[in-house]
Amino acid sequence: MSDSNWYLINDIDKLDTPALVIYPERVKQNIGLLKSMIDDVSRLRPHVKTNKCREACSLMIEAGITKFKCATIAEAEMLGLCKAPDALLAYQPIGPKLERFVKLIKTYPVTKYSCLIDNIAAAKHISEIALLNDIVIPVYIDLNIGQNRTGIVSEKALSFYIDCRELKGIKIIGLHAYDGHIHDTDMDIRIKKCEEAFEKARQLQQDITDGGYSELIIVAGGSPTFPIHAKRPVIECSPGTFIYWDRGYSLICPEQPFLPAAVIVSRVISLPDETKICIDTGHKSVSAENELAKRIWFLNAPGLEPIGQSEEHLVLEAGKGHGYKPGDVLYGLPYHVCPTVALYERAITIEDNNISGEWMNVARDRKINI
Known part of the structure; x- marks a missing residue:
């Protein structure tokens, strides 16, 4: 069968429709390509919101990827079931979600769980619940670098960081800078917008170290900006769609040769x-x-x-x-x-x-x- 007909299913009469079908060999190729696009696999923190399944996550773990990002408690638990070493819940857990998150931490001790914070009220509540459960929760400060969805604006982030350092029960280990608003097809425009957005995170990181505090890791970007962030030293990158790819990103990001899977x-x-x-x-x-x-x-x-x-x-x-x-x-x-x-x-x-x-x-x- 020719490469152009890679998707055809010989025993199609056995498949009821509509159906979602996955091509595991292509998934493996995409994982390999992802690793080839960065200097150090430890800088990869793929988002599992795309695949939502243990098998795809296990393939990444087998390939040497140890850090992941997720958006829901179910996704976080899936990573725990896979014994993923490191899982960042890219969400600020509030109410019952926080209780579930704490239970995850206790139930899956092999996985190091962390989450986001972007306001002092939520940070205090997370701190209080952590103390009640005799744990310390690693947290990342969620920055608004243009998505205008969640996150604290950079102008207020340094004082927020200093205030949160006083809270017991949480430990600030990094900054989260998602630039999902950037999806220009023109690579020059995408790079320019990405640099402008990322500068807010980089400057905060510098202000923190200038203040005598330890340098914080930055988790940055998604799929469109992955090749840009991958060229930076140290930064952790969080593409997600790469594993299956889709029609939208194949048009927006022609420079990324991932395979539809x-x-x-x-x-x-x-x-x-x-x-x-x-x-x-x-x-x-x-x-x-x-x-x-x-x-x-x-x-x-x-x-x-x-x-x-x-x-x-x-x-x-x-x-x-x-x-x-x-x-x-x-x-x-x-x-x-x-x-x-x-x-x-x-x-x-x-x-x-x-x-x-x-x-x-x-x-x-x-x-x-x-």
């Missing part, structure tokens, strides 16, 4: 009129936060134009004389693979173009055990 398999189920086809890939099957034209792109039918989508259906303009018939199979790349994976409880693995097993997306749920 996750595909949505669909079937034609109806022919509404002479130019249109309807397939079984609705909102429940592929991430729908983007405009209709940027949700899924078909490897074996790139000319199909989405014109309508509902929960279980996607209507596509195929043109007169298209030749499609019910039962025909389409192989689609999601534009945004991370939330797409969250729609599936399992991914079907494809090896040597045949169904080989399944990976359970255990962290798609809000709760595994804790």
